[in-house]
Amino acid sequence: MEFSAQQIASVLGGTVEGNPEVKVNNFSKIEEGKPGTLSFLANPKYEHFIYNTEASIVLVNNDFTPSEPVKATLVKVANAYASLAILLNMVEQAKTKKAGIDATAFIAGSATVGEDCYVGNFAYIGENVKIGKNCRIYPHAYIGDNVTIGENCTIYPHATIYNGCVIGNNCILHAGSVIGSDGFGFAPEGDNYKKIPQLGNVVLEDDVEIGANTTIDRAVMDSTIIRRGVKLDNLVQIAHNVEVGENTVMAAQVGIAGSVKIGSHCMFGGQAGLSGHIHVADHVVFGAQCGVISDVKEPATLLGAPAINAKAFMRSSAIFNRLPDMYRQMGQMQREIEQLKKELNK
Known part of the structure; x- marks a missing residue:
């Protein structure tokens, strides 16, 4: 053109x-x-x-x-x-879009696939799955039983959607992404750990994009929820029972521990991490490698681990860079003080 x-x-x-x-x-x-x-x-x-x-x-x-x-x-x-x-x-x-059902795709008899969809070779669509119109399911994608997928979605090769999960309209799941794997739940039992069944699901609302090899764990009960417009980069980990607010974005290797509640329009730099069971307000910005261990109750820009206000972090960093010189100066001052004490005690 x-x-x-x-x-x-x-x-x-x-x-x-x-x-x-x-x-x-x-x-x-x-x-x-x-x-x-x-x-x-x-x-x-x-x-x-x-x-x-x-x-x-x-x-x-x-x-x-x-x-x-x-x-x-x-x-x-x-x-x-x-x-x-x-x-x-x-x-x-x-661009010309693929259409139709390839010969080696598997679609369960109880599944329904909407109009103008494409299902690639060796894709698997389980029992009672419902897929809206104009979706693209690429080769080797796996869609488990009782999954619901809205309209205009793209599921790239080797993406996996576990049983019972819900995908909204206009969603994109990149290669290797996993939606609905078990949450990391184990109860101590003597010297061992007993697995806690994860009986919930994952819900992706409309206009969500999930990067390659990103994983979103299913809830213990109820749902892990990714709200409308969220964009997750590659290699992001979202644990069980997390809720990510609308239009929040996360760069690669962000890790969110279980039961965290994140507000809308937040931004996460690469490798930022949040401890479990904390709450984050709307419009919070987390710098790369931020480590957050407590609630963030109002909009802010945070840096460091443990995370603190960005301005305080920059001031602290300036002091940190001067610590070797300050240490030498303090040593010199200590020696001078000792010398003065000797002079005064003569």
């Missing part, structure tokens, strides 16, 4: 600075721009690339004012990054 700068601006509600007829048929990073491609500038730290990029069109924010001549045609929009996502989605939607 090929689009002109003017066509792109019309779709995005933007304005053109430069040649409105220049056309593009692909995307590129701004630092690796090529003629015939579209790039974007959203982060000011990359501004210097725009003055040399070979990309034909660059999406920029409305408030961008170049400090040097720009060869590329600019399309100014309210949010360059969000506008790029719109264009990428348009291209994705235009």
Whole structure:
């Protein structure tokens, strides 16, 4: 597909600075721009690339004012990054989608599969499963008995959905993700541990995306709940009976212990970890490798382990970096004090 700068601006509600007829048929990073491609500038730290990029069109924010001549045609929009996502989605939607049931897919007789679905080779769909229309179930995916999946969902190869789990509309489960595995529940019994049956399920609400090899454990009772719009990166672990609030996002290797309740619009940096049974308010930001051991009762940005307010962490870090010098200075002061004591005691 090929689009002109003017066509792109019309779709995005933007304005053109430069040649409105220049056309593009692909995307590129701004630092690796090529003629015939579209790039974007959203982060000011990359501004210097725009003055040399070979990309034909660059999406920029409305408030961008170049400090040097720009060869590329600019399309100014309210949010360059969000506008790029719109264009990428348009291209994705235009791709030919697989349809039909491949010959070696297994679908139980009591299962129902909606219209315009694709089920790939060696996919397994168990008893009493209900799948909405326009879903894509790729090869080797496993969908256990009594699972419900909404419309417009994509289940990639080797994703596993255990019995009784519920997947909403417009959800994406990437390869190797596991929904509904047993929670880590064991009762001490003498020198051993007795497994506690995990009888609940997992509920993913609408518009949830689960990264590759992410695991979400089923509840002991009731449900582990991932609310609408949540996005989980690869290798995230969500334990039993957790509730993750709407539009919360987690980067890779985040670990959430059992029965944690997380508010909406929270952000987790990579490898952040939360102890069990704590509550987190809405709009909390956790830096990478944050370790949280108690409730977070109001919006905040937290860093460190144990996690503290980001400003306090930065002040503490500045002091920490000075500790070797401070230690030497204290040693010198101690020696001087001892010397003064000797002088006074003569």
